[in-house]
Amino acid sequence: VNLILLEPGEIDAEARAVVDGIRAAHVREVLKAGPGQQVRVGMVDGPHGVGTVVSVSDASVTLQCGFSSVTPERPRVDLLLALPRPKVMRRLWAQLAALGVGRIMLTNAERVERNYFDTHLLAPGGYRPLLIEGLQQARDTRVPIVSVHRQLRVFVEDGLDEDCPSALRLIADPAAQQSPRAAVGDRYGGRVLLAIGPEGGWNDFERELFAAHGFRQVGMGSRTLRTDTAGIALLALVHAALA
């Protein structure tokens, strides 16, 4: 935890917040911060700030907060991800939030098993704590917008233009010659939408669907990676290309 994130509802009219659980334990045991000391805080989907410790008990920590007037921008990369199996998705939430994504769009695909959608990890109560964990690690406040799309074609044809207007559209393909850096170019200032397929890849219909909607193939050389490894690696490459 490198930042203590507070939900707006946790901050009272006098800018005080009482935190418990992992956040309180972090202040007490890792930061070892006592009354009068300051810790980094952030408001969920709001600005960064500083929290001055007012009191510490075994169960909770009270912080007097002051916030910047500036809310950070959302990360400039959005991710369209064929839903991986629950075990992999569970690990990915925090890592994707830490690397920085504006949106996470989880989709169906021929090679996504139907029962992957039957997990509590696709409900906000399941994934939101994991996203917050990643944001607290990476010191960001912007929670990725998550959406689940069981009909890939309908979403790509009808939903994507609205959700991700005017983004550079890239699709990961092990056979692609072009690197993310080459595809993004040197001074691109806009957003990137990155599509990552299931283990086993997209089928031909899906590939053509993406191609018909402006997605350009990018690759990382000849090594075939697992979805989670590829996702992390490609996100890092796209962020580096945008930096």
Added chain:
Amino acid sequence: VNLILLEPGEIDAEARAVVDGIRAAHVREVLKAGPGQQVRVGMVDGPHGVGTVVSVSDASVTLQCGFSSVTPERPRVDLLLALPRPKVMRRLWAQLAALGVGRIMLTNAERVERNYFDTHLLAPGGYRPLLIEGLQQARDTRVPIVSVHRQLRVFVEDGLDEDCPSALRLIADPAAQQSPRAAVGDRYGGRVLLAIGPEGGWNDFERELFAAHGFRQVGMGSRTLRTDTAGIALLALVHAALA
């Protein structure tokens, strides 16, 4: 599995190999390959090749193998990694092998807990199957050379020049301004040695030790990442810079 790796000892004088377990199941159930059909094979630390299915039983698959005369080069990146906690290290082995590393040097550091070294995952019997899993995923045959160093200073002062001669030495640092791409430059043809610290970072003594031995700091922007996420992201960035 995108390649079936065979230990040299599994291949008999007539170039036949009998595989069982996951590899046999892969031929039978994923590739659905019957007698006469060909599958990609590789010899551990040796060449790629083609295996023609001779026979398939419930328990095993017999392959008649032909190998290329060329053994692939080791990946050009070596990793010096402050030993993460066992749960994280367990997940990393296959991912590091899939991304491509020549050596994995696991070291001590002030912020590495002593008991992290007490895991069967640091014995070849513990990690080798995980490395092979990653190589079979990425279609590589070269098993990373693994070494464990409980005395960081002794290793950096006395061991590193011999194990990693003439490599460009980089150390990940969240505060560093320089990207891996800028540090590697445009046409670097040699090897890179990348050092990644523990959760919580290297201490000042360790930082100075690395600086005194030619390590240059590289970063990925302002987000602080978990060791495993940072390792995957940085390896991908260094590989991209070398491509």
